[in-house]
Amino acid sequence: MAKSYHKGSWNIKLRDFEKLKGSIEAVSEGTKKALRNTVSDLHARAPGWIATEVTGVYGIKKSEITPSRGKNAKPKKMAGYIKVKGETVESITILYEGRLLTPVHFSMTPKTAPKGKKYTLKAKIKKGQSEIIGRYYNTRTPGGPFSKRSHNILMGTGAKTEGKVGAIPFQRMSENRKDIKKLTTLSMPQMITSDLVAPAIREKLNQGLADRLEHNMRRQLGIK
Numbered sequence: 001m002a003k004s005y006h007k008g009s010w011n012i013k014l015r016d017f018e019k020l021k022g023s024i025e026a027v028s029e030g031t032k033k034a035l036r037n038t039v040s041d042l043h044a045r046a047p048g049w050i051a052t053e054v055t056g057v058y059g060i061k062k063s064e065i066t067p068s069r070g071k072n073a074k075p076k077k078m079a080g081y082i083k084v085k086g087e088t089v090e091s092i093t094i095l096y097e098g099r100l101l102t103p104v105h106f107s108m109t110p111k112t113a114p115k116g117k118k119y120t121l122k123a124k125i126k127k128g129q130s131e132i133i134g135r136y137y138n139t140r141t142p143g144g145p146f147s148k149r150s151h152n153i154l155m156g157t158g159a160k161t162e163g164k165v166g167a168i169p170f171q172r173m174s175e176n177r178k179d180i181k182k183l184t185t186l187s188m189p190q191m192i193t194s195d196l197v198a199p200a201i202r203e204k205l206n207q208g209l210a211d212r213l214e215h216n217m218r219r220q221l222g223i224k
Contacts, residue, residue: 030220034213035089037220041212042092047082049208050094053200054191059106059124065188079105080188089209098188102168103133106185112167113154121152121169125185133183134169148175152183 051065064079080098103123104111110119113136121134134152150172157165169183191197218224 031217034216034220037216038209038213039087039089039092041216042089042209043084045208045212046084046094046205049204050082050096050192050201053197053204054188055127056200057127057194057196058186058191059127059129060101060188060191061105064105082188089213094205096189096192100184100187102165103183103185104165104168108133108169110154121154123185134171149173155180 047066048062051062054060054065055062060079065082078098079101080096083095084092085095086092102108103121103125106123106125108121108123110121113119118137119135120132121136122130123133124130134154136151136153152169152171154167155170156167170180171183173179173181192201
């Protein structure tokens with residue numbers, strides 16, 4: 001009598017399995033390397049991306065936000081610093097720090113006081129927008145050096161080294177020569193977090209991350 005119940009088994013072996021296994025492992029390692037390269041790219045490029053957005057709105061020079069690179073780069077007094085920390089894409093943190101800046105950082109004119117002449121002090125806090133920040137009148141006139149209270153006027157810093165700032169704006173608050181107040185504007189962190197800049201920085205960082213990851217993945221996978 002024929003059997004009414006049957007059972008059996010098949011042994012299935014994927015063709016070229018060892019070769020395929022090696023390809024999968026290569027893809028996995030390639031992905032890890034692409035992520036490492038992307039993190040490295042962010043460390044190198046994010047400060048520049050931020051500086052570009054800041055200088056698109058404010059009148060500060062990009063070189064005062066991101067330091068010059070290379071063997072011949074000369075150290076300079078920066079407006080602050082931007083530092084990228086983190087070893088993975090998920091842990092990337094951008095730190096920034098900076099003091100309140102004087103108008104010297106914003107294309108201030110004149111840079112030194114014309115001796116014995118009145119002048120109008122101007123700066124470009126916002127890019128392309130020159131604004132009056134102080135005035136100096138002739139000696140012994142209202143607003144001059146012998147007044148009880150002055151406008152913002154240039155006073156020497158005593159610095160004589162090349163590249164150092166020779167004069168910055170102060171306001172005399174009384175007849176006492178030592179009763180003066182330094183004129184400051186914005187700090188770099190204030191510019192970075194302002195409503196005029198912060199949204200563009202967030203968009204640039206997100207897009208930059210996506211672009212660098214795609215670039216590195218395509219390179220590791222051999223996709224042109």
